[in-house]
Amino acid sequence: MVKTRHFLSNPTDNKMERVSNSIEALMNAAKAEIENFELRSEEKIIAYFSELPTIGRFPYKIILAEISDGSILSKFRQWDTEYNLKQWTSGINNLDRLRIITDEKILSETDTAILKKELSKLELIKLPETIRDQKTIILDGSEWKLGISLANKNRDYTWIASTEDINLFVPIIELIRKQYLDRIK
Template identity: 65%
Template sequence: MERFSNRIEALMSEAKIEIENFALKNGENIIAYLSELPSMSGFPYKIILVENSEGIVYSRFRQWDTEYDFTRWDNGIFNLDRLRIITEENILSKTESALLKEHLSQLEKIQLPENINEENVIILDSSLWKFGFILKNKNIDYTWKAATEDINLFSPILDLMREKYLDRI
C-alpha cells in the first residue's frame, strides 16, 4: 500500500531518505560526501565520491526533482512512495582522482577544525549543508547553515564534487 501525506515535513523527511539511498557495490568505499537540503524550495541533493577495489573513483549524484513532483501534487497530498529521484554517475579522471587524494593527504597533516558552522550570524532561511570525508585514522563530518572561513580548507574537494553537477544544483 502506498503512503500519502499532506504534511510537508513527512515529504521532506522521505526525500532526505531517498537522496541518501546510495547502494554500494562489493569492494566500494565512500571517500567523501556533500549534501544540501534547502529549507524552502529547491532541489535537495547528495553527492558521494566512491572508490572501488581497483582504485577507480566514481562520483554519484542523487537529487529529488521537486519541480516535477510539486506539479504532480498540486492539491497538497503527497505520495511518499513515488518521489522522482534523479541519479547520475561519473568516473573521475586520473588527474581528478590524484588531486582528490592529494588534498585528503594534506588534510591528514593539519589540525582540522572541530566545527565550521558560523554561530555568530542569524540565518532566517537557509539550506542545511553536510560534508564529510574519510581519512586514514578518522571520519570527519561537518554540518552548517553559514560556514566559517575554515570551509576554505575544503574548497578543492567541494569544488571537485560539485563541478560535475553544476547544471543541476
Template identity: 65%
Template sequence: MERLTNDEMAVIRAGEIEVENFDLKDGEKILAYFTRLPLIGGFPYKIIIVEAPDGTIRSGFRQWDTEYNFSQWTGGIYNLDRLRIITEEKIVSETDIALLKEQLLKLEQTALPESIRNEKAIVLDGSEWKLGILLANKNIEYTWRVPTDAIALFVPIIELILEQYSDRIR
C-alpha cells in the same frame, strides 16, 4: 500499499532520506560527499566520491526533483513512494583523482576544526550543507548553514565534488 500524507514536512523528510540513500557495491567506500538540503523549496542533492576495491573511483549523484513532484501534487495529498529522484554515476577523471588524493593527504597532515558551523549567525531560510571526508586516520563530517572561515580548508574538495555534476545542480 503506498504511503500517502498531507504533511508537507513529511514529504520533505522523505525526499531528504531518498537523496541520502546510495546503494554501494560490495567493498566500496565513500571517500567524500557533499549534500545540500534547502529549507524552503529548492532541489536537495547529494554527491559522493566512491572508491571500489579495485581502486576505481567513481562519483554518484542523487537529486530530488521537487519542482516535478510539487507540480504533480496539487491537491495537497503527497505520495511518499513516488518521489522523482534523479540519479547519475560516472568515473572520476585521472586529473580529479590526483587532485582529490593531494587534498586528502593535505587534510591528513592538518589540524582540523571540530566544527565549521558559525554559531553566531542567524539564518531564517536557506540551505543546510553537509560535508564528509574519509581520511586514513579519521572520518570527518561537518554540517552548517553559515560556515566559519575554516571552510577554506575544504574548498578544493568541495569544488571538485561539485564539478562532477555542475550541469545537474540547480
C-alpha cells in the same frame, strides 16, 4: 492539521503507500531518498557533499567512492522537486513516489589526482570539530553537509552558515560539485 495516511498501492499487494499534507514529512522523505546510495562491496565512500535547501528547490547528495583498483566513482542523487510539486497540486504528497534523478561516473585521472592530493593535505593537519558558525542566524537557508573519510580520521560537518574553516574544504567541495554542475539547480 497535519495528516499522514497509508493507502494500499495495489489491492493485491500489501504494501502501503504514505501520503501526507505535511511539508516536513515530505522533506524528510526526500532526505531519506537522496541518502539511499547502493554501494557494491568493492566501493568505499571517501567523501560526500549535499545540499538540503528549503522546499521548492532541489535537494541533492554526491558521494565519492573509491573502488578497489584505486579509481574514484562519483554518484549523484537528487529529488526532482519541480516535477513532484507540479504533480501534487492539491497539497497532498505521496511520500513513496518521489522522483529521484540519479547518475554515476568515474572521475577523470586529473580530478582523482587533485582529490587525493587535497585529502593528503587534510591528513597532515588537525581538522576542526565543527565549521558551523554558531553566531550567525539564517532564516530559511540551505543546510549543507560534507563528510570525509581519511586513513586516520573521519569527519562529518553540517552547517547553514560556516566559519572560515570551510576554506580547508573548498577545493574538495568544488571538485565534488563540478561533477554535476549541469544538474544542480
